Amino acid sequence: MTLSGNVHQQTWSVNVQTEAVGEGGFRPTINVRHSSPHGxxxxxxxxxxxxxxxxxxxxxxxxxxxxxxxxxxxRTISV
Known part of the structure; x- marks a missing residue:
């Protein structure tokens, strides 16, 4: 079974999905989105x-x- 989680507000969201790795371990994949006037x-x-x-x-x-x-x-990071 794969778990996922989501946290969001009007201008941003964080989505996480897990995947099984190795024997008995799990790693999350993270998707972030932020909307602003700059794009x-x-x-x-x-x-x-x-x-x-x-x-x-x-x-x-x-x-x-x-x-x-x-x-x-x-605005601490710019990617």
């Missing part, structure tokens, strides 16, 4: 860690995605 920002990446449960993988992916959104909205 839409979309980015998909895999979390660097492997987690023992899908729940841990989803929560870690959502945290990582929210960090990206926070940095992007604060």
């Amino acid at each position: 839409d920002f979309k980015h998909t990446f895999r979390h660097g860690g492997i987690f023992s449960t899908e729940r841990e993988a989803v929560l870690a992916g959502l945290r990582e995605g929210m960090t990206w959104i926070e940095l992007k909205m604060a």
Whole structure:
């Protein structure tokens, strides 16, 4: 079974899906989207860690995605 999670507001969203890797491990794939007057920002990446449960993988992916959104909205990063 694959778990997914989503957090969103009007101008941004974070979506996470898990996939099984190795024996008993899970890795989240993270999709972030942020809309602004300067254009839409979309980015998909895999979390660097492997987690023992899908729940841990989803929560870690959502945290990582929210960090990206926070940095992007604060104009700390530009991709």
